[in-house]
Amino acid sequence: MNKRHTFTAKAVLAGAAMMVGSSAVAQTELDFWSWRQEDVAAYNEIIAAFEETHPDIKVTYTAHPATEYNTIIATALAAGEGPDIIHTRSYGGLEVLAKPGYLEPLDEQVDMSLIGDVAKIGTTLRADGHVYAVPFASQTVLVFYNTDIFAAHGLTPPETWDEFKAVATQLKEAGVIPLANGSAEGWMLEIMSGALLPNFYGSEFFGEVTSGATDFEDPRFVGALEKMAELKEFMPDGYQGVDYATMKQLFASGAAAMFVGGSFEIPGFRDAGVNFDIIAGPAAEAGGERMVATWLDGGYGVNAASENKEAALEFARFTASQEFGQMLTDKLGNISPIEGAVSSDPTLAKISELQGASTPYIMLVAYRFNTPTGSTLIQNGLQEMFAGSKTPAEVAHDVSEGIKASE
Incomplete structure (x- = not known):
């Protein structure tokens, strides 16, 4: 117009x-x-x-x-x-x-x-x-979990990676899809990586990689990708064809017990009548860092x-x-x-508390200025990783070289 x-x-x-x-x-x-x-x-x-x-x-x-x-x-x-x-x-x-x-x-x-x-x-x-x-x-990447499903199966929210996988295994054995997330849409895989990778590559990595002190082939980043790849068995059947709308429907309907997404999902899940709570991505090990990724x-x-x-x-x-x-x-x-905008909503208050231990949502905050963007590179790479056509190390190499070429 x-x-x-x-x-x-x-x-x-x-x-x-x-x-x-x-x-x-x-x-x-x-x-x-x-x-x-x-x-x-x-x-x-x-x-x-x-x-x-x-x-x-x-x-x-x-x-x-x-x-x-x-x-x-x-x-x-x-x-x-x-x-x-x-x-x-x-x-x-x-x-x-x-x-x-x-x-x-x-x-x-x-x-x-x-x-x-x-x-x-x-x-x-x-x-x-x-x-x-x-x-x-501000938005925050979180793990949503269905409190009714967890209560029905006697589960408590996982705090570590091993606990996360143990909970997912128990849910799968009970006939519940552990994780609603699929890989049909690359941007949702990037969201998933934002919730899970930082607790493996650590709070220092963002500053080091953006300053040039290291790159994405750093063993910390490769190792984080390897951990994320372990979740294939807990995703829906045919996860490569599961798109964003289907992911949300699986969680909202109670077919899936957990969903990795942004805090922007809260109103929609509430409108759908889901009883849910939120946690930060699991720590790599007991006592380890447990951060959330945030962005404007x-x-x-x-x-x-x-x-x-x-x-x-x-x-x-x-x-x-x-x-x-x-x-x-x-x-x-x-x-x-x-300043001065305060919510009495307990979930938003919890997010504010979680943001006390946060790291930037890396590809959006630091690598969406040039072409190809870091988001494009990581999204394509993660889809290839979940399709089995590339290893985590190969994905990390492609991301690193693509970002260097765009600078």
Whole structure:
């Protein structure tokens, strides 16, 4: 949709529709695009709260398929079109939109004093240091488990890798799928790796590999991949054809007892009526490190070519407010980066506690800036590993060489 062509007509029609007594109130219409299809109802509620205090602005939220969103938004912006408000990805995903000038720099136009510097790294363009989107939410990779199934089989949440495999074995012998995760979609294998690998390669690895002190052929990383490969026997039958939707359905229906996913899954599992709890990925051994991987999930940007830029900036200011942060926490079940947004939800409180021992979600945070991205490399490699066509060492080699070639 091209605002240059539709703005005048929209303004006239909106003005006619907003007649109050003998005066007309002009209403600016903003389009807001996102990939968060599961959040449509919640965003509409949040938008309604904004519109109550901004009766001259109407916001329409459109959610596109997550796997197609990057292409959809990039294509629209390259054509000089697209929405006024853009739900951006973070880190490298942000840079591909900000670097060509598609996004409006916000740090001098939006008060982000309630948002910490670490969160803003994910929406900052490295080339000029400007912030191009208001940070959205932090996400955490976790292991979900069905509390009813665990209770029925007398199981306690595993703390170590050996305990994790022992629990999975007992579930499998009882006719329950231990792990809902499949390998049809590479991005979900990357999620799985984010939950399981760090406790094997350790808290020092991220800093060492990003500084060049080591690479992904480091024995710690290869060994972590070898451990992850041990889970094949606990995944669903035909796991190579099990996609994201099927994974969630297996867990939500009670067919599978555990699911490795992001904290963004919480609202959906609750809506499905699942009795679940969460744990960090298991420690490599008793007393070992037990971390969760975290990342900034994205931000709210403004189309630099928008005909409605001032109204869009007003909405961006709203997304940086404590009011918005609280609504995002309460309605979306996400941990907001905005100071003062506190959740009474015990699960979110537990995630906040788990984040006290965290490591960056490595490929997203550090290696999504160049082509091929680290995520593409690890996703392809993990699919090959689970298909049996490559060994963990070969996957690590390909990842390491691919990242070096992209730098």
